[in-house]
Amino acid sequence: MVYVLMFDSEDRKIKILPYYVPTNVISEAVGMSLDHVSVVRVLHQPSSNGKRLLIAYENGLMVLWDASEDRIVLIRGHKDIKLKRKIVTSYPNDSRVQLSDDKLDHEEEDKEISSVSWASNDGSVVVVGYVDGDIMFWDLSTADFPPDQQVERLSNNVVKLQLSSADRRLPIIVLHWCANNSGGKLFVYGGHEIGSEEVLTVLSIDWSCGIENLKCTDCIDVTLHGSFADMTLLSTDCHTEGACNMLFILTSPGQLDLYDNDCLSSTISQQEKKASVPPVLYPILIPTLEPHMTTARLDVVCQDVKSFRALFEILVAAKHRSIQNKKSIGIKWPLTGGVLGQPFKENHPIIQVYIAGYQDGSVRIWDATYPAFSLVYDIKSEVNDINIGNASAPVSALGFCPDTLHLAVGDESGVVRLYGLIRSSDDSTLHFVTENGTEVHNTHKGDGPHCKAVFSLQNSAVYSLQFANFGGKLVVGYEHGQVAMLDISSSSVLFVTKTESNTSSAVVSMHANFSDSSLNKPLESVSDISENPGMGLVYVMTRDEHFVAIDTMTGNMACSRTMSPSVKSNVISMHIIDGSTSDLSAEKLTSTSPQKSDSGMQANIQSENAQVEDESAVTVENSYFGQIISNSLILLCYENELSLHSLNFVIEGSSKYIRKVNLVQRCCWTTTFKKDEKECVLVLLYQSGDIELRSLPALEVLGESSLMSILRWNLETNMVKTICSSSNGKIILVNGNETACISLLNCENEFWTPESFPCLHDEVLAAAVDATASLSPKQNERKGASSIFVNIAKNFKAGNADQNANQSVHTNRLENLKQLFSSPPFLKSSSSTVDKQDPFAIDIDDIQIDEPVVFSSPQKIDIDKRDKGKGTDRQKLLEEASSDLKPKARTAEEIKAKYRKTGTGDASAAAALARDKLVERQEKLQILNERTEELQNGAQDFASMATELAKRMENRKWWQL
Incomplete structure (x- = not known):
């Protein structure tokens, strides 16, 4: 069926108009039933001011319908193709160009239509693509002739064009026509041999001497950056009918390329058989493939943080700098305009910063407070003229401190670069720290982030970075399992743990707890941490299920043990949960009754009164820091299992757990966030793309979703490294050239207000x-x-x-x-x-x-x-x-x-x-x-x-x- 829809601009609704094309009338005229025949496309005939419709059916039938007179003007199908037909190959000098007087083959009698486009400004010629890879130009100029004269003119009404002589060819999926004086350009996707390279073919067609003398003069193949999704032709002058100066190609996922018509014409004039033309790439705000993004993180700076005002001024200055740069260099991309969203307001409760590391060693920082991200800094991998080894090594880990506005960048060569986003007058030197000592270099003054120190201590990739003690310390976890503690103020190394055979697996998660007292003496027990300044424990979890607690003062191991999940599997993450509130206290958990098993979850609560097997374990006394450890929980996330433990008991050597959940699917990524001051939520992302929310610490299922239902994405293997989340429930994912932000909290819309989105039209x-x-x-x-x-x-x-x-x-x-x-x-x-x-x-x-x-x-x-x-x-x-x-x-x-x-x-x-x-x-x-x-x-x-x-x-x- 063919219906007419109308978009009402005032109500902003699509309405169904009473008019329709009666199928029974067409069925009677063609002598066949159209009850189960799909309509491929409906085109308005240009010369009729929209009163005539060309309806192309799947079975190869084409009907020209006059809506003003409610009658059939013209019917075309393969039974109307007469003896003489011309086959034109894609290249003019090819020996396969032939003119045949033979009848059509039997298999061509019922050709299925796959795409249709006008091939003339007046609607006298239509080009049709078929499932078997053929392209045919049909002359419809006989529509206004009497029936007896139409029969006489059918001998030369069709020209057949082929892009390949192979027996099995791709269907003609897309056809677009751009007319000129003598003919025009035909843009074709499909028609080549099955299994060939995916390209968009541009043909120069000349039928100035009539359609029976149609010639293919030139051809180029445009290489695609990904799987073809769609294309469109636009004109720089929207009031010039039929003109097309720009070709836009959209590939999946999310790559938009622009080809200028002049560039295409100059390439075609070279008459190369396989000519190619470079596109003008869309200036993607968040590049993900060129260069390739390797890791990312999302941080939230609240208004009560001391650095909030300084960060706000940095973001405002970056926006003004961006505007000035666009004015000075001009914008090469032709699409401009629109209305910006609400400007950044200083009284906004939070600032969100999105940071990404790339394969070339560079780092980019965006203001992610509002949906329209704005680039703040583009930090290159080179540090002045200092030779720091492989400066262009891929970034493997990022760390950010909201208190001091310090940025730590770790790469696969083991180098850690420390930047300060706020540059003071004293920041004129750079410390280059190696195993052999420290070199001090003078740096050039300028705007933007200042590289304060470079640490090259190990030849192992940096896997984890975490600022601790209000930004005074930086903990570095390496691929081979070692951990380094760096002092930020003095740009010195406090310690590097020794390499042991049982801790040679990569560090996947770290967490540091520091005391805030003012004494200074070596650590003898966990309770002594509360008596010493800047002292505490660093909890480390390696991929091979090894848990380590490290004294932050000496680097000695206060605890080192291998956890034992039910099924041998890799560790995904470790989360330390603050149990200071009554809802999260370990004592309350151990006193609760066992949970009933649900689908895919097996809960088990065991008593923690068993004797501690490790007699040499450090004991926790009744001190402030000891109370923190006693009330804290440690959640270990494996690929096939979740286990919740008391942090105190784990440090003391117990392997007993409070909760354990066997996962039905394989987990690949987790995060936690707070819904409010007391309620915490665990987010699980499975390899299937399913998303699951569980309560903490009960680990009960709260809700389920999937990347397919939210974004229509399948989870790719390389996507996990670039997934990042914030403490307020926002998750940012990257797939191909697309970057998507999803929020798991309804209240997040209060921060990303709809008014802050940019729009194309300001109705007010x-x-x-x-x-x-x-x-x-x-x-x-x-x-x-x-x-x-x-x-x-x-x-x-x-x-x-x-x-x-x-x-x-x-x-x-x-x-x-x-x-x-x-x-x-x-x-x-x-x-x-x-x-x-x-x-x-x-x-x-x-x-x-x-x-x-x-x-x-x-x-x-x-x-x-x-x-x-x-x-x-x-x-x-x-x-x-x-x-x-x-x-x-x-x-x-x-x-x-x-x-x-x-x-x-x-x-x-x-x-x-x-x-x-x-x-x-x-x-x-x-x-x-x-x-x-x-x-x-x-x-x-x-x-x-x-x-x-x-x-x-x-x-x-x-x-x-």
């Missing part, structure tokens, strides 16, 4: 422009409207005369189409009546009222007695022959249709119709009077609103307009 500003333009200069002055705003409004309204004329023609065309498709087929008013009307005359009968019009008549109507004997025709027309003959509530079209159906022309029926018409006019006049009063009152109210808005606009900055 447009309404104000219309209202202000309608005010006279005296009204503007009297009402207090801003003169600046009035000038802006005039600039918006001012335009090229030709453009205004084209817009008027376009508007009239839409109105004509709306009227054409406002009635079902075969129920339109007679064309003769419409044609005789002045197109510019306005009649009250043409006015459409929103409410349905109900025709009424006076209470008493005198009827000529001479008409009483002719009630039969009246009954046919008015469906009523009573004494008063009151008309029923019917529309004018129903009365006209009934009148045409009866075929009566007597004066009495005409008089009744005229009487109902008069009543209809009276009803309309009354409604129009009421509407006019409403519009006048509404105009006054809207003018006052526009004046108020103009006052508010004076306070907005230029980039907010």
Whole structure:
């Protein structure tokens, strides 16, 4: 079926119009049923102003339908192809070009259509792509000839084009035509041999001497950056019909390439058999493939943090710097415009920073506070002129400290670079720290991040970085299992743990606990940490299930043990959960009753009163730091299992667990966040792409989702390294060229308000422009409207005369189409009546009222007695022959249709119709009077609103307009 839909710009809804193309009429004409035949595409014939539709069916049938006359104009199918046909290959000098007089092969009799496009500006030629890889140009210029002349002209109406001579070819999936003086360019996706390289083919077609003499003059193949998704042709002059200057190609996932027509033409002129053309890449805000993103993190800086103000000033300066750079160098990408979202406000409760590391060693930082990310810094891997080994090694780990605004960058060569986002006058040196000592180098002064220190201590990749002790310390975890503690203030190394055979696996998670007291003596027990400054424990979990607790002062191991999951599997992550609140206390957990097993989860609670097997384990006394450890829980996430332990008991050597959950699917990534001050949530991402939310510490399932349902993504293996999350429930993922942000909390919308999204159209500003333009200069002055705003409004309204004329023609065309498709087929008013009307005359009968019009008549109507004997025709027309003959509530079209159906022309029926018409006019006049009063009152109210808005606009900055 073919229906007509209309988009209402005021209601912003799509409506189904009454018109449709009757399938039964087409079935009778072609002699076959179309009940189970799909419509491939519907095209408006350009020369008919949208009144004629070309309908292409899946079975190879094409029907040209005239909606104004409700009739079939032309039918084309393979039975209409005559003996003579021309086969054109893709290259002009190829020996396969041939002209054949043979009949069509049997398998070509039922060719399935896969794509359709016009190949002329007037709609006289259509190009059709088929499932078997063929392309055919059909001449439809015979549509307006008499039937006998159409048969004579069918001998040369089809030209067949092939891109490959292979027996098995790809279907012609996409066809686009760009016309020129002698023919045009045909953009084709498909048609090549199955298994060949995926390309978009651009053909130069010349049929200036008629379609029977069609020639393929040139051809190029455009290499695609990914799987083809779609393409479109745009013109730099939107008012020039048929012109196309830019080719946009969209590949999956998310790569948008631009090809300029001049560049394509120059490449085609080279007449190379396999010519290629480089695209203008879309300037992706967050590059993910060029260069390749290797790791990322998302950090939140709250308003109560001391560095909040300094970070706010950095972000504002970066936005102004970006605007100035665009003004100085210009924007090469042709798509510009739109309305920016709300500007960054200092009173916003949080600042979000997105940081990404790349394969070339560079790092980029974005302001992620609002949905429209803005680039803040692009940090290159080179550090002045200092030779630090492999400076372009891929970034493998990132660390950020909101308290000090320090950034740590670790790479696969084992080098750690320390940057300060705030640069003071004292930051003029760089410390290069190696195993052999420290070198101090002078650095150049400038804006942006300052590299304060470079640490090259191990030849093992950096796998984890964590700032501790309010940014005073930096913990580094390496691939071979070693851990280093760095002092930030002095750019020195506090310790590097020794390499042991049982701890040679990669560090996957680290967590540091420090005390805040003021004494200084070596650590002898865990309780002594509360008596020493900057002392504490670093908890380390390696991939091979090994747990280590390290003294932050000496680097000695306070605990070293191998955890034992039910099924041997790699460790995904480790989470230390603060158990200081009653809901999370370990004592409360151990006293609870066992949980019932659910699907895929087996809960088990065991008593923690068993004897500690390791007698040499460190004991925890009743101190402040000891209480922190006693109330903390440690959650170990494996690929197949979750286990929750008391941190105190693990350090003391116990392998008992509080909760254990066997996972049905293999887990690949986890994170935790707080819903409120007490309730914590664990997020699990499985290798299947499923997402699961569990409560903490009960580990009960709270909800389920998937990447497929949210983003239509499948989880790729390399995606896990770039997944990052924040403490407020936001997760950022990367797939190909696409970066997606998802939020697991409803309240997150309070931070990412809809008003902060950029948009293409400012409805408030447009309404104000219309209202202000309608005010006279005296009204503007009297009402207090801003003169600046009035000038802006005039600039918006001012335009090229030709453009205004084209817009008027376009508007009239839409109105004509709306009227054409406002009635079902075969129920339109007679064309003769419409044609005789002045197109510019306005009649009250043409006015459409929103409410349905109900025709009424006076209470008493005198009827000529001479008409009483002719009630039969009246009954046919008015469906009523009573004494008063009151008309029923019917529309004018129903009365006209009934009148045409009866075929009566007597004066009495005409008089009744005229009487109902008069009543209809009276009803309309009354409604129009009421509407006019409403519009006048509404105009006054809207003018006052526009004046108020103009006052508010004076306070907005230029980039907010």
